[in-house]
Amino acid sequence: MTTVAIIGGGIGGLSAAYFLLEKARSQGRPLHLHVLEASNRWGGVIRTVREGGFIVEGGPDSILSFKPAGLALWQDLGLEDEIMGTAPGRRAFIFFRGRLHPFPEGLTLMIPARLGPLFRTFLLSWRGKLRAAWNLVQTHRTPDGQDVSVAEFVTRHLGREVFERLVEPLFAGIYAGDARQLSLRTTYPQLLELERQYGSLLRGLLHRTRQRKRHPNGFRPRYTPFVTLRTGLGRMVEALVARLQGLADLHLGMKVTRLEPLDQGRWRVYLDDGALEAQHVVVATPAHAAAPLVEDFDPDLAHLLAEIPYAASVIVSVAYDRSQVPHSLEGSGFVVPRVEGRPLLACSWTSSKFPHRAPAGKVLLRCFFGRAGADEVASWPEEDLLALTRQELRETMGITGEPERAWVFRWRPALPQYTLGHGERVAAIFQRASQWPGLHLVGNAYQGVGIPDVIAQAKRAVEELFPAS
Numbered sequence: 001m002t003t004v005a006i007i008g009g010g011i012g013g014l015s016a017a018y019f020l021l022e023k024a025r026s027q028g029r030p031l032h033l034h035v036l037e038a039s040n041r042w043g044g045v046i047r048t049v050r051e052g053g054f055i056v057e058g059g060p061d062s063i064l065s066f067k068p069a070g071l072a073l074w075q076d077l078g079l080e081d082e083i084m085g086t087a088p089g090r091r092a093f094i095f096f097r098g099r100l101h102p103f104p105e106g107l108t109l110m111i112p113a114r115l116g117p118l119f120r121t122f123l124l125s126w127r128g129k130l131r132a133a134w135n136l137v138q139t140h141r142t143p144d145g146q147d148v149s150v151a152e153f154v155t156r157h158l159g160r161e162v163f164e165r166l167v168e169p170l171f172a173g174i175y176a177g178d179a180r181q182l183s184l185r186t187t188y189p190q191l192l193e194l195e196r197q198y199g200s201l202l203r204g205l206l207h208r209t210r211q212r213k214r215h216p217n218g219f220r221p222r223y224t225p226f227v228t229l230r231t232g233l234g235r236m237v238e239a240l241v242a243r244l245q246g247l248a249d250l251h252l253g254m255k256v257t258r259l260e261p262l263d264q265g266r267w268r269v270y271l272d273d274g275a276l277e278a279q280h281v282v283v284a285t286p287a288h289a290a291a292p293l294v295e296d297f298d299p300d301l302a303h304l305l306a307e308i309p310y311a312a313s314v315i316v317s318v319a320y321d322r323s324q325v326p327h328s329l330e331g332s333g334f335v336v337p338r339v340e341g342r343p344l345l346a347c348s349w350t351s352s353k354f355p356h357r358a359p360a361g362k363v364l365l366r367c368f369f370g371r372a373g374a375d376e377v378a379s380w381p382e383e384d385l386l387a388l389t390r391q392e393l394r395e396t397m398g399i400t401g402e403p404e405r406a407w408v409f410r411w412r413p414a415l416p417q418y419t420l421g422h423g424e425r426v427a428a429i430f431q432r433a434s435q436w437p438g439l440h441l442v443g444n445a446y447q448g449v450g451i452p453d454v455i456a457q458a459k460r461a462v463e464e465l466f467p468a469s
């Protein structure tokens, strides 16, 4: 009998538990599995509230369909019929100099990849457009192994305006981070690959776009880039927990306080109240919560884990009667560049993207706060956050009325920041952890922050734990 303790009941821990049970079943290995979650609910930052006909996501609201691990898990869980894409023809906007402007068409990898829309957009000055176009004759290759920031890389290829007005706000919306500090190699390696192949970002993107036009069928994906589940991402958590029930010991409200390696490759897992023993421990907590667990036996590993910075995030969802919202809402929402100096990072028009998420005649908007370096809003009282949301929606979308309902979700600290040197830091973490037989690390701190990335890591950890015999 192999005993495994999984620490953390977010998507990392739950999917690791699911893959372990599947693997043990297929290999005919007896398995005793504990899943230990400190809080009183499963899912970590995934939280869906269903209330008054609204489906409100407190954390993530969709996954990228072209990263296979997420959809594959949904299919395994029998959720295929519940997968839904975003409503068609939904453009994104940017709030710039007091107005909402549509993003230039033809964005690929967050970068404008068609010259016509790039030249027509009101978002860039003529100087900015010519600077971007100059990349067609520029050649630059980042030396192998050199880590550059997203800001430095995009500015070098396409100029400051493209970075500040187009790329930075999209990036901040995903990483809640400061693109001047984030490592391109670990957040956006596809851009480095384009540079390596073509020596110029714009030449590479234009070439990709032409290829796509020439072979449209070869590139027509089954799903839209962002997909979700009809009743919210919480459905994935519910389905996972239902699969684990009866096959694993599932414990809520059980905080692990430290780990102790024993002889013969066993581990003692200390809880707030008591302890248990296991041959393997899968630490699926955020890195800052993993650090104290390993501190006693490997202070260097604890130090490396604690070095990964995190940003706080606040999401305020508000519901209005359609008559109160003057905007056409024909789009998916908007982002706000840092240069605008506003606290609002982005606003997703949830009921336009996923129309069934609000009752007929109602509008559901999801506002993001917590810009890197200014994320103290996460500790503001709820009424101040609501007042800030109303003010930002009035000034950006002209909504003057009161919301009919509001939901405030605070995540602190929530999103790991893959700052310069992240790749080396993670390599050092895994190298140190590999010295401790039976210790496995899973989670968004290491090799990708998206849900599919975390699921893929959980799968890799399980392959390592139960290698194919």
Ligand SMILES: Cc1cc2nc3c(=O)[nH]c(=O)nc-3n(C[C@H](O)[C@H](O)[C@H](O)COP(=O)(O)OP(=O)(O)OC[C@H]3O[C@@H](n4cnc5c(N)ncnc54)[C@H](O)[C@@H]3O)c2cc1C
Residues within 6 Å of the ligand: 007, 008, 009, 010, 011, 012, 013, 036, 037, 038, 039, 043, 044, 045, 046, 058, 059, 060, 061, 062, 063, 064, 254, 255, 256, 257, 284, 285, 286, 289, 313, 315, 411, 414, 415, 442, 443, 444, 445, 449, 450, 451, 452, 454
């Ligand atoms: C606001 C927000 C929006 C996001 N939007 C998207 C999106 O749209 N699409 C997308 O793909 N990704 C998105 N992400 C990222 C993605 O949701 C996360 O990276 C992923 O869900 C993290 O899963 P996890 O299991 O690694 O960590 P978590 O969800 O943080 O789970 C870790 C769990 O460990 C528990 N824990 C901590 N310490 C202990 C302890 N000592 N003992 C026991 N348990 C412990 C915690 O209580 C928690 O439940 C978003 C993230 C945030 C915060």
